[in-house]
Amino acid sequence: MLKTAFSHYINNFKGFSREIWILTIVTFINRAGTMVLPFLSKYLKEDLQFTYNQVGWIMVAFGLGSMLGSWLGGKLSDKIGFYRIMIFSLFTSGVSLFFIQYITTFWALCIAMFVLMTIADMFRPAMFVSLGAYAKPENRTRALTLVRLAVNLGFAAGPALGGLIIMGIGYSGLFWIDGASCIVSISIFALLVKEKKKVVHEDKSESAAAIKSVFHDKIFWVFLFVSFITAMIFFQLFTTLPLYHNEKFGLSEFQTGLLMTLNGLLIFALEMPTVGFMERKGFPKIRIIILGSFIMALSFYLLLINVWAGILVISMICISIGEILTFPFSNAFALSRAPRGQEGRYMALYTMSFSLAHIISSKVGFEIISKLGYQTNWFFMASIGIIATLCCLWIKKALHKEKVL
Incomplete structure (x- = not known):
């Protein structure tokens, strides 16, 4: 009975293209490396000594950048293709994370967080569009679910790992490892996955x-x-x-x-x-x-x-x-x-x-x-x-x- 149930569970993971699996692994690496976000407010309050009001405004800048990035990522995916947007977004945001740790003044951090999130969140709509190109029409929803699963597992692993890094080498370690995970994950994607034009499967x-x-x-x-x-x-x-x-x-x-x-x-x-x-x-x-x-x-x-x-x-x-x-x-x-x-x-x-x-x-x-x-x-x-x-x-x-x- 247990063996049959396990077999049914595993069958749900079959039928995906090679590109979808690579995209899932890349997403997991990227999300597991996203350690700055859970500790950002703590870092701003305890390490940089900002007031609660200042922390709130930095988080607003963070959210507004995320919104602008989402819009730009989608619009540019239609104009120049999702593949280029994905590579630009993750690589550039990875490099930016190396430098943002050295910005410690309030207004500079508001601007830096806004710019960083604008670049970083261009990735999300581009990634969704890529699923339309690489997934078969009959399992597109399952492909979206597989990537969501990678995101959830990555977020589960990231904060625990982040806590250990803070205890070991401090907050600067988070920025280095988060940036490196962005660059490594998108490098794997660029090396193993070829660009493919969007294929629209009509859902009648x-x-x-x-x-x-x-x-x-x-x-x-x-x-x-x-x-x-x-x-x-x-x-x-x-x-x-x-x-x-x-x-x-x-x-x-x-x-x-x-x-x-x-x-x-x-x-x-x-x-x-x-x-x-x-x-x-x-x-x-x-x-x-x-x-x-x-x-x-x-x-x-x-x-x-x-x-x-x-x-x-x-x-x-x-x-x-x-x-x-x-x-x-x-x-x-x-x-x-x-x-x-x-x-x-x-x-x-x-x-x-x-x-x-x-x-x-x-x-x-x-x-x-x-x-x-x-x-x-x-x-x-x-x-x-x-x-x-x-x-x-x-x-x-x-x-x-x-x-x-």
């Missing part, structure tokens, strides 16, 4: 080939709002929730870490089989996103039950299931929605919705908590999740009407 059920511009695609803009809301809810996992664990239930950092690990393990064990099953059965992507956004909203309504610590585990399981159903299929929906020659623009706006959510999520969450308390924040996050679910239902009807017309 959800493609919008007739649409001339992303700015006139009403369905896609409503979908971007859904992506923004679900990302905003999800980012509470890394901002307000860890504080709530300690302040309400007295959980230690280790116990909070175990809850985060539960999320990572569920993603690792269930995401690929779930996506594989849904793809084989041919479920429409928007239906899966509807279910995922509803479950994510439900996970925050559950937090209103604040008399039993066990609810934190149940809520975390719901968040994880919501993540598994929402994010891989959102990626795939955005890519399938793009008309020929506009894949980069569509994926740029999609990644920008996450960057914007990253900037706003913690600010809104902490503002609500400071004025009205945790319960109000959970109710607010769950309620906007329901609004996102209702928007998905509208998208489903609009897609049906689009097909009829």
Whole structure:
């Protein structure tokens, strides 16, 4: 029985092209080396002695650079090709990380962080477009999921390794190793993967080939709002929730870490089989996103039950299931929605919705908590999740009407 289950699990990883596997390994190396980000606010506060207000502004510059980079990366991918953008982005941001450690004044760091993130986040939409070129049409969603798995595993390994490096050689070591990981990973990609022109595989059920511009695609803009809301809810996992664990239930950092690990393990064990099953059965992507956004909203309504610590585990399981159903299929929906020659623009706006959510999520969450308390924040996050679910239902009807017309 166990052998059969393991065999089924392994089968979900079959059928990918060589390029997809190389891209996955490169993504893992890059993300495992991304050690500066988890410790950035700590570095700015403790090492450079900035005030909380200054740290906040540097993080805003960080987020704005991320948004601009996402847009530029997508636009330029359509103009000059994803391959060149990927190589330029990772190589240049790797070299930049070597030098940014020597910038220690407030305004210089605001500008440096903005420029660094503009260059670094050009990579994300270009990478999404590359999946459209290197993945077969029948397993494109699984290819997106495989790369997401590499990102999650990399992020799980990076902070632990980063903590050891800080203890051993200090914060400067993070900048050197993070920069080196960018250069090494993209060098592997450039050596082993040849440039390939984008191949558009029409998704007859959800493609919008007739649409001339992303700015006139009403369905896609409503979908971007859904992506923004679900990302905003999800980012509470890394901002307000860890504080709530300690302040309400007295959980230690280790116990909070175990809850985060539960999320990572569920993603690792269930995401690929779930996506594989849904793809084989041919479920429409928007239906899966509807279910995922509803479950994510439900996970925050559950937090209103604040008399039993066990609810934190149940809520975390719901968040994880919501993540598994929402994010891989959102990626795939955005890519399938793009008309020929506009894949980069569509994926740029999609990644920008996450960057914007990253900037706003913690600010809104902490503002609500400071004025009205945790319960109000959970109710607010769950309620906007329901609004996102209702928007998905509208998208489903609009897609049906689009097909009829």
